[in-house]
Every structure is written in structure tokens, then in C-alpha cells.
Amino acid sequence: MWRRYQIKDSVPGGTRDLQILWRRFECWIRENAPGDFAALRSGASGPEITILEDGVGFPLHSGLTSLLSVCNGVTPRRSSTEPGAFLLGYSLLVADQILESHVYLVSMARDAIEDGYEEEVIGRTAHPEWVPFAQSLTGDLLFVDHRDEHFGEIGEISFGDPEYLKLWPNMNRMFGDLCDAVENSTGLPTARRSPSIYDNRMVEWVSS
Incomplete structure (x- = not known):
């Protein structure tokens, strides 16, 4: 039986x-x-957070800086049987990995503009104002949107899909829903996944 914690x-x-x-x-x-x-x-x-913001080139959303202040990523995983992917199967990135992932998205967006196919990429699978904070073993990303009209939203990039998926309006809502899901063994409607415990040591998220 999973233990539950009620922190008001x-x-x-x-x-x-x-x-x-x-x-x-x-x-x-x-x-x-x-x-x-x-x-x-x-x-x-x-x-460390200041260096990250300088590298990204703009102030980070307070949800992301707050998360980094309490947890600067996890120990890198080498296989799917290793722990650390408790966030929908994604592992939280450390600050320098966040910067590397952001540079990658910026380069994707720049290449799309230079090659004339920005409509297929910009705001769909990459954008200079998307800041990744978690990554799966397959390279998919969770990011915080820093565009004015989407500021603070949590999105998911699956590079096999032509369009990103908005999962939550902000980081607070994401962790509120995660807490409710694991404490009550219920699914996440927006992410269509449910939690389970693997080998009594790590959280897995299965399609629901």
C-alpha cells in the first residue's frame, strides 16, 4: 500500500x-x-541559475527557477530499468544540460528558417523561447514555454510527432496533478498516463 502525505x-x-x-x-x-x-x-x-539565464538569453520563468532551486536534475540514467524518470518517464535535467538542450532547439529553429521550412518547425517542434527541463532516454523533451502568449506553460516535444503537446498551464499545476496522481493511484488526464511502482524502487508511467 502506497503511503500518502497530506501537506496542506x-x-x-x-x-x-x-x-x-x-x-x-x-x-x-x-x-x-x-x-x-x-x-x-x-x-x-x-x-548557477544566473549562468543558465545568461546562456539562454532571457529571464527564466519563476516556476523553472524555483524547481532548479530545490532540485538541480537527477543522476543520469543509462537504461530504462534505472531510476530517475519519475516525471512521466522523463528525467529532470541539470542546469548545464538545460542550456545544451535549449541551444539544440535554437539551432533547429535557425536551420528551419535558413532552409525555408519554418512553418513546419517554429512553434511546432522547436522554438527559441522553449526551455527544456526534462528529457527521456529517446530524446523527447518537456519544456517551459517563454513566449508571451504561452508564458509558463509546460509542453512536450515528441520528435516522432509533427506538433508539440501542451500538458499544463504552469509548473505548479503540473506538480499538483503529479502529487494527486501518485498519492491516489489515478491517471493524469492531460498526459494520458498513470503511475505504478516498478521493483519497489521507482515510478513508472503507463498509458491510460
Whole structure:
């Protein structure tokens, strides 16, 4: 039986709310998915986040900086049987990996413009204002959208699909839904996945 933690959190909307939600989620994986818990890295320092923002070229959404401040990624995975992909099968990236992934998306967008097929790429599978924060073993990405009209939204890029998928309106809603899903063994409607425990040590997300 999965242990449940009820940490009363305020209405999602700010840095404090996200940190409360993270502690709630962290408490759950510590007791129910110890392998995932062991894969967590400590939070990034202020200078590390500043270096990342300088590299990206614009201020990061507060949801992303708040997440980095409590968890700067996870231990790299080498196979699907290793823990650390507790976020829908994605592993949180460390700050320098975030920058590398952003550079990759920027280069995709630039190449599309130079080669004349920007309509097939820009805002569909890549954009200079998308900042990845988690990656799957197959290379798919979760990102925070920094475009004005989509600021803070969480999207998913699957490079086998022609269009990205918006999953959540913000980071707070994402972790709120994740907490509810793992605590109650229920699915995530927007992501169409449900949690299960593999080998008593890590969270897996199966199609639902």
C-alpha cells in the first residue's frame, strides 16, 4: 500500500507554492520509490541559475527557477530499468544540460528558417523561447514555454510527432496533478498516463 502525505498547500501561483508541492512529491517518492529519491540532486545555486539565464538569453520563468532551486536534475540514467524518470518517464535535467538542450532547439529553429521550412518547425517542434527541463532516454523533451502568449506553460516535444503537446498551464499545476496522481493511484488526464511502482524502487508511467 502506497503511503500518502497530506501537506496542506496554498492555491498554486508562486514560488512558495511550488516548493511546498515539491516537498510533498519528494516525501512521497522517498517512501514509495527510494531509487528515484536517491537519484535526486540538490538544488542549484543562485550563480548557477544566473549562468543558465545568461546562456539562454532571457529571464527564466519563476516556476523553472524555483524547481532548479530545490532540485538541480537527477543522476543520469543509462537504461530504462534505472531510476530517475519519475516525471512521466522523463528525467529532470541539470542546469548545464538545460542550456545544451535549449541551444539544440535554437539551432533547429535557425536551420528551419535558413532552409525555408519554418512553418513546419517554429512553434511546432522547436522554438527559441522553449526551455527544456526534462528529457527521456529517446530524446523527447518537456519544456517551459517563454513566449508571451504561452508564458509558463509546460509542453512536450515528441520528435516522432509533427506538433508539440501542451500538458499544463504552469509548473505548479503540473506538480499538483503529479502529487494527486501518485498519492491516489489515478491517471493524469492531460498526459494520458498513470503511475505504478516498478521493483519497489521507482515510478513508472503507463498509458491510460
